Amino acid sequence: MGKSIVYQMDEIENAARFIKDNLSSNILLFDGEMGSGKTTLIKELSKQLGTKDEVNSPTFSLVNEYFISERKKIYHFDLYRLKDEFEALDFGIEEYLDQALSYVFIEWPDLIMNLLPENSQKIRIIVKDFQTRELQII
Numbered sequence: 001m002g003k004s005i006v007y008q009m010d011e012i013e014n015a016a017r018f019i020k021d022n023l024s025s026n027i028l029l030f031d032g033e034m035g036s037g038k039t040t041l042i043k044e045l046s047k048q049l050g051t052k053d054e055v056n057s058p059t060f061s062l063v064n065e066y067f068i069s070e071r072k073k074i075y076h077f078d079l080y081r082l083k084d085e086f087e088a089l090d091f092g093i094e095e096y097l098d099q100a101l102s103y104v105f106i107e108w109p110d111l112i113m114n115l116l117p118e119n120s121q122k123i124r125i126i127v128k129d130f131q132t133r134e135l136q137i138i
Contacts (some may be wrong), residue, residue, distance in 0.1 A: 032125030
């Protein structure tokens with residue numbers, strides 16, 4: 001199945017470090033119900049990967065770009081409002097997925113699963129209670 005940890009929301013640094021220590025792809029798919037902490041986790045992970053940029057949810061813009069270095073970036077997608085995979089193709093999702101030096105973080109990836117490379121790594125967040133989450137790397 002993969003690896004998993006249980007954490008409290010005030011231990012988000014540990015959860016992000018767990019992901020960072022277990023990366024096997026530069027494309028991470030974040031799966032979890034609304035309010036499970038996907039964006040909060042991405043903010044901390046981005047910080048640990050070296051961005052100094054302010055990380056926010058790209059719900060209305062679909063994608064935000066954060067700089068780690070001149071050549072290395074993080075592309076953060078929130079596809080919650082996406083209607084279908086053709087909309088993703090229209091904004092050029094393949095170009096983002098082809099960035100070998102950069103990270104691609106995708107919230108709500110279900111609609112574009114057919115477009116994603118096989119080596120994409122799924123991060124599932126399961127809400128246990130108000131403060132407790134289980135994070136699974138699949």
